[in-house]
Amino acid sequence: MGITERAVHKSGFHKRSSGGPRGVNRGRFGRRCLCWQVIFLLVAALALFVGCSRQEPVKVGFVGTLTGKNGDLGVAGRDGVTLAVEALNAQGGINGRKVQLIVKDDAQDPAVAVRVNAELVREGVAAVIGHTVSSMTKAGLAVFEKSGIVVVSPTSSTTDLAGRDDVFFRVMEPNSFFARHHAETARRLGIRRVSVIYDINNPAYTVDMSRIFRDDHLRSGGTIVREVSFDSTKAPVFSRLVKSLHIPAVDGVLILASSVDTMQIAQQIRKLSPTVPILSGACGLAQRDLLQMAGKSSEGIIFTLPVNSQSTAPAYVAFREAYRNRFGTDPTFSSVMGYDAAQLIFAAMKKEPDPRRLRDAIKSMSRFEGLQGPIELDPFGDPHRSLCVVRIRDGRDEVLGE
Structure with missing residues (x-):
């Protein structure tokens, strides 16, 4: 017997591993231990994964025009969304998960809008609030449609996106509703002869x-004296443009442009007529700081707004106070719309946390509570809410009706 064989025989290892009961039991015991160890590790890993998932924030994007002539619209909208996110997180977030807001500026440039939308997709957002300008919404929507990401716009009102079964929703009525409301306001105020000036940079x-205002105004027996267009990107000379509106021959002027351009056009109109009514589509101009900048030029401007700044609705009063404390200024209509857009998304997320089913969750909501009352949604995600007609009189809002 060799050295190796003698060592094995002496140790008894050869005998115990020969298949006897004691060897079998020890082998089974070892396999059971290994099995339980694997199960324990899997359970621990699963618990760790679930725990991490619960702590991981829900990413929500905001994209809007934060710079340039329509920057006031985007900044106010972003601030409204920010307040909504902070309030939600203070209450525990969505099903125990905090919301992380990722903000992008589209710079009112179609190429930039496409690029920043793609960035939001790569960053893994569950939903997006934006854009704030209609032309940017149209330019960048395909990025979100391709990814199946829900988009809720605070202030995009283009009629081109109405009645579509897609991922796009909004809390502001389509242009058709506003244009007809402007036409109705002109009829009620006896404004029959109207000149129109508009910016083709946000077609x-x-x-x-x-177009919608003209058609409705003509059908009711009104007259369009002049239609003048300009491109805000090419340094328009407003004094020359306003002279072409034939101000002495009109009962009113409709301005469709950014808040800043509307203010400058109104200044030129007031040089020719201090009293002619001005209908404005620039809801953002109704905010207090811009009216103060416009001074006497804002006198007599008439807005159709989706928000009543004098509302006494408890939710709006509380929001206004919180907004003042947070940002040091009064909320604008865009602030309210941003907050409402965020609330629509959050309400749907609480019902359906899976982003892939968020679209269906919103479509199942025929109405939800906005800051100033209930907002109804049609089957395509277009809203119906009360509109408020406001005229600036002595630097203050004069509510003419809804």
């Missing part, structure tokens, strides 16, 4: 509104 809003 999804301005050209659309101008």
Whole structure:
């Protein structure tokens, strides 16, 4: 017997591993231990994964025009959304998960809108609030449609996106509703002869509104004296453009442009007539700081707004106070629309946390509570809410009706 064989025989290892009961039991015991260890590790890993998932924030994107002539619209909308996110997170978030807001500026440039939308997709957002300008919504929507990501716009009102079964929703009525409301306001105030001036740089809003207003105004027996267009990107000379509106021959002027351009056009109109009524589609101009900048030029401007700044609705009063404390200024209509857009998304997420089913969750909501009352949604995600007609009188809002 060799050295190796003698060592094995002496140790008894050869005998115990020969298949006897004691060897079998020890083998089974070892396999059971290994099995339980694997199960324990799997359970621990699963618990760790679930725990991490619960702590991981829900990413929500905001994209809007934060710079340039329509920057006031985007900044106010972003601030409204920010307040909604902070309030939600203070209450525990969505099903125990906090919301992380990712903000992008589209710079009112179609190419930039497409690029920043793609960035939001790569960053894994569950939903998006935006855009704030109609032309940017149209330019960048295909990015979200391809990815199946729900988009809720606070202030895009283009009629081109109405009645579509897609991922796009909004809390502001389409242009057709606003344009007809402007025409009705002109009829009620006896404004029959109207000149229109509009910016072609945001055609999804301005050209659309101008056409619908013209058609409705003419049907009611009114007259369009002049229609003048300009491109805000090419340094328009407003004094020359306003002279072509034939101000002495009109009962009123409809301006469809950004808040800043509307203010400058109104200044030129007031040089020719201090009293002619001005109908404005620039809801953002109704905010207090811009009216103060416009001074006497804002006198007599008439807005059709989706928000009543004098509302006494408890939710709006509380929001206004929180907004003042957070940002040091009063909320604008865009702030309210941004907050409402966020609330629509959050309400749907609480019902359906899976982003892939978020579209269906919103479509199942025929109405939800906005800051100033219930907002009804049609089957295509277009809203119906009360509109408020406001005229600036002595630097203050004069509510003419709804």
